[in-house]
Amino acid sequence: MTVSADYLQYVLDQLAALGEVSARRMFGGVGLYSDEFFFGLIAEDTLYLRVDDSNREDYTARAAAPFRPYADRPQLSMSYYEAPPGVLEDARQLSEWARRSVAVAQRAPQRAPRRSSVRRRRLR
Numbered sequence: 339m340t341v342s343a344d345y346l347q348y349v350l351d352q353l354a355a356l357g358e359v360s361a362r363r364m365f366g367g368v369g370l371y372s373d374e375f376f377f378g379l380i381a382e383d384t385l386y387l388r389v390d391d392s393n394r395e396d397y398t399a400r401a402a403a404p405f406r407p408y409a410d411r412p413q414l415s416m417s418y419y420e421a422p423p424g425v426l427e428d429a430r431q432l433s434e435w436a437r438r439s440v441a442v443a444q445r446a447p448q449r450a451p452r453r454s455s456v457r458r459r460r461l462r
Contacts, residue, residue, distance in 0.1 A: 352433075354433075377439040386420055393438045393442065397422070402421070
């Protein structure tokens with residue numbers, strides 16, 4: 339999952355109206371955050387935005403593809419859908435869609451910090 343610097347800059351420019359957006363490299367892609375809320379990701383120079391039942395229909399109505407991180411397991415998808423081209427190209431509209439994705443991220447239950455999978459030996 340590569341992301342070109344030009345595409346990343348384009349997406350950040352298109353999202354300028356959203357306010358402070360940070361981009362963090364992860365697993366070959368880029369995660370997009372508004373404050374601490376993970377609302378979008380970029381993989382292979384494609385923008386995906388977070389969805390739930392409140393906004394999923396916006397994407398499926400435009401035949402947007404879900405994010406499928408594993409080529410060998412296409413049945414697995416995550417709660418992210420590709421931003422439709424017409425939306426991506428219209429900065430105002432993209433910012434509106436992204437605001438809804440930020441709201442999805444804000445409503446999502448926060449995960450507890452992961453515990454180490456290494457078992458500790460008891461000291462005797």
